[in-house]
Amino acid sequence: MTEPLRPGQTIGILGGGQLGRMLAVAASRLGLHVHVYEPGAGCPAAEVATRTFTAAYDDTAALTEFAQSVDVVTYEFENIPTAALDVIEALRPIRPGRRALATSQDRLTEKAFLRDLGLATAPFANVESAEDMAAAVDEIGAPAILKTRRMGYDGKGQARLKTTDDAADALAAMNGAPAILEGFVVFSHEVSVIGARGLDGAVACFDPGENVHEDGILRTTTVPARLTASQRTDAVLLAARILTALDYVGVLGVELFVTETGLIVNEIAPRVHNSGHWTQNGCQIDQFEQHIRAVAGWPLGDGSRHSDVVMENLIGADMDRVPEIAKSGAALHLYGKAEVKPGRKMGHVNRIVQGS
Amino acid sequence: MTEPLRPGQTIGILGGGQLGRMLAVAASRLGLHVHVYEPGAGCPAAEVATRTFTAAYDDTAALTEFAQSVDVVTYEFENIPTAALDVIEALRPIRPGRRALATSQDRLTEKAFLRDLGLATAPFANVESAEDMAAAVDEIGAPAILKTRRMGYDGKGQARLKTTDDAADALAAMNGAPAILEGFVVFSHEVSVIGARGLDGAVACFDPGENVHEDGILRTTTVPARLTASQRTDAVLLAARILTALDYVGVLGVELFVTETGLIVNEIAPRVHNSGHWTQNGCQIDQFEQHIRAVAGWPLGDGSRHSDVVMENLIGADMDRVPEIAKSGAALHLYGKAEVKPGRKMGHVNRIVQGS
Numbered sequence: 001m002t003e004p005l006r007p008g009q010t011i012g013i014l015g016g017g018q019l020g021r022m023l024a025v026a027a028s029r030l031g032l033h034v035h036v037y038e039p040g041a042g043c044p045a046a047e048v049a050t051r052t053f054t055a056a057y058d059d060t061a062a063l064t065e066f067a068q069s070v071d072v073v074t075y076e077f078e079n080i081p082t083a084a085l086d087v088i089e090a091l092r093p094i095r096p097g098r099r100a101l102a103t104s105q106d107r108l109t110e111k112a113f114l115r116d117l118g119l120a121t122a123p124f125a126n127v128e129s130a131e132d133m134a135a136a137v138d139e140i141g142a143p144a145i146l147k148t149r150r151m152g153y154d155g156k157g158q159a160r161l162k163t164t165d166d167a168a169d170a171l172a173a174m175n176g177a178p179a180i181l182e183g184f185v186v187f188s189h190e191v192s193v194i195g196a197r198g199l200d201g202a203v204a205c206f207d208p209g210e211n212v213h214e215d216g217i218l219r220t221t222t223v224p225a226r227l228t229a230s231q232r233t234d235a236v237l238l239a240a241r242i243l244t245a246l247d248y249v250g251v252l253g254v255e256l257f258v259t260e261t262g263l264i265v266n267e268i269a270p271r272v273h274n275s276g277h278w279t280q281n282g283c284q285i286d287q288f289e290q291h292i293r294a295v296a297g298w299p300l301g302d303g304s305r306h307s308d309v310v311m312e313n314l315i316g317a318d319m320d321r322v323p324e325i326a327k328s329g330a331a332l333h334l335y336g337k338a339e340v341k342p343g344r345k346m347g348h349v350n351r352i353v354q355g356s
Numbered sequence: 357m358t359e360p361l362r363p364g365q366t367i368g369i370l371g372g373g374q375l376g377r378m379l380a381v382a383a384s385r386l387g388l389h390v391h392v393y394e395p396g397a398g399c400p401a402a403e404v405a406t407r408t409f410t411a412a413y414d415d416t417a418a419l420t421e422f423a424q425s426v427d428v429v430t431y432e433f434e435n436i437p438t439a440a441l442d443v444i445e446a447l448r449p450i451r452p453g454r455r456a457l458a459t460s461q462d463r464l465t466e467k468a469f470l471r472d473l474g475l476a477t478a479p480f481a482n483v484e485s486a487e488d489m490a491a492a493v494d495e496i497g498a499p500a501i502l503k504t505r506r507m508g509y510d511g512k513g514q515a516r517l518k519t520t521d522d523a524a525d526a527l528a529a530m531n532g533a534p535a536i537l538e539g540f541v542v543f544s545h546e547v548s549v550i551g552a553r554g555l556d557g558a559v560a561c562f563d564p565g566e567n568v569h570e571d572g573i574l575r576t577t578t579v580p581a582r583l584t585a586s587q588r589t590d591a592v593l594l595a596a597r598i599l600t601a602l603d604y605v606g607v608l609g610v611e612l613f614v615t616e617t618g619l620i621v622n623e624i625a626p627r628v629h630n631s632g633h634w635t636q637n638g639c640q641i642d643q644f645e646q647h648i649r650a651v652a653g654w655p656l657g658d659g660s661r662h663s664d665v666v667m668e669n670l671i672g673a674d675m676d677r678v679p680e681i682a683k684s685g686a687a688l689h690l691y692g693k694a695e696v697k698p699g700r701k702m703g704h705v706n707r708i709v710q711g712s
Binding site (some may be wrong): 004007021025033047104129281284323327329334336 | 640662698
């Protein structure tokens with residue numbers, strides 16, 4: 001299917017969290033219907049979707065009905081079981097494609113892909129056994145960080161090695177899951193590029209944002225990021241190279257460490273990205289609409305930045321600050337989650353700092 | 357009820373057209389649920405609402421269930437039957453209030469209200485009989501326009517008098533409905549002010565836009581409008597005076613004729629207004645969120661204009677131009693209406709002309 005979707009056709013979204021919710025709103029703006037597939041009941045995206053399938057990812061009948069009810073399928077998270085993707089792909093195109101998912105679902109595959117593209121990454125080694133771990137520690141040393149190859153996010157599935165003496169404890173913390181040992185990178189700050197590639201191969205990147213994390217969770221993204229002109233060009237060009245190498249369709253997030261010797265790729269996410277939320281109030285076309293346009297086979301929109309923005313995540317008890325933020329006149333975006341939990345992303349706020 | 361709604365509470369919207377749809381999206385952004393009440397099936401707002409009641413405005417049981425399911429009720433159109441409002445108001449607050457609805461539902465009441473506020477209007481006279489018509493024509497002369505007092509919109513329910521000889525035909529065209537004869541105003545152009553008033557009495561107006569109509573339907577709104585500094589101040593002050601006189605809560609549209617002797621009020625609409633759609637891409641907080649904030653008892657947001665914008669309505673066969681507009685990078689907003697009809701508003705496009 002290479003024809004663009006017509007208004008009235010339907011995009012299926014796997015996952016019903018806040019990213020699915022904001023994708024659904026963007027699709028509605030273009031006159032497209034959205035069907036959401038999500039195992040959990042009462043998910044944030046259900047409220048703004050035409051239809052929601054509440055079923056598990058191993059429910060072949062539900063997956064089949066979902067796929068048959070839509071024209072193209074996309075997703076808001078990368079850890080979708082392979083078997084579910086197989087069921088869907090037999091019926092409808094999945095965008096971004098399987099290669100992007102396979103690459104980003106496994107930290108080892110991802111790092112190898114980036115290295116083969118000629119991009120700089122932290123030193124890394126595969127760890128599936130105590131012997132692997134010993135060899136990896138010999139090669140990489142400490143400090144280092146051991147991460148499960150699959151299913152990690154927001155700092156979960158990770159163990160730090162302050163010294164090589166921590167190796168055994170770190171390995172035990174993986175509970176036998178295949179892992180990757182990553183060397184420590186000395187960097188001044190982290191930036192990310194949100195890139196988009198259309199079905200026609202056109203690439204458009206948003207201006208890089210500068211990220212600050214707290215407890216492994218993104219706290220703020222500020223645009224413009226502190227980057228020299230040549231670093232900014234490098235960041236955008238390497239994102240474009242990744243998009244093209246993956247024959248990618250949609251929006252991709254690329255996290256980068258800024259070091260004295262250049263940019264080092266931390267990780268990629270084959271989806272709209274928390275560090276791109278500022279685009280909702282800094283650009284005419286935001287990352288959510290850009291993703292929907294790409295997935296729908298539409299031309300990409302104008303994502304140039306019209307304002308300087310600071311995006312702040314509202315996490316857990318930050319919800320107590322909503323009345324005060326509402327008063328400030330800043331642009332508030334809440335996700336409609338019923339329960340506040342520590343560490344849970346409940347919303348975000350975009351503050352326009354000045355026109356640019 | 358004067359406490360602000362908390363995230364997770366529910367706003368009821370009477371009417372499920374494009375205005376209801378865009379209000380629902382704004383409410384979702386603030387973490388509020390939306391229940392829509394609309395007699396027609398498959399309405400544009402249903403897709404982005406938590407729940408939709410498909411029932412007639414004389415269905416007391418459905419109106420009761422709807423009102424009981426929400427915390428506050430608003431509306432996207434002013435011609436709601438009084439009996440339906442009575443059912444709802446016994447259960448939940450209606451914002452904007454009944455006075456604003458009663459005033460704007462009847463052209464004669466509206467004109468009298470404006471005149472009593474000391475604002476300039478076209479000359480007008482009540483016409484309920486042939487005798488009234490003769491007296492009105494004597495007083496106002498021709499050219500003039502005879503309009504039904506109730507239920508007119510987009511040029512419907514109107515008959516022009518080029519000369520006084522057209523009086524009998526015009527009266528016959530009203531089919532016995534009470535009408536109002538309005539004198540012709542010589543004006544250079546039309547502007548509108550979208551004003552908002554919070555539950556706390558705070559007033560905030562968007563920058564006036566300049567409107568161009570075709571066949572009685574709004575075609576484009578351009579900001580900034582051609583107005584002198586003092587005209588701009590007058591426009592905003594008179595909108596504020598109307599909002600305060602009505603003890604209004606929510607967004608109100610005020611259409612104004614620009615004449616050599618000053619601004620003349622054409623009509624008011626107690627709701628978000630087509631001529632305010634440019635705010636979606638010209639302001640940090642748009643008219644839809646401003647309305648939801650007011651109705652929810654929240655503080656108004658920052659509606660200052662960051663860009664010059666031209667809003668163009670996509671009417672009927674304009675939908676054929678969607679692929680070309682999508683390519684232009686402009687901000688497209690489609691309403692998800694299944695059927696294209698001549699004269700039907702299908703969407704709009706906002707073009708940022710330059711930052712300001």
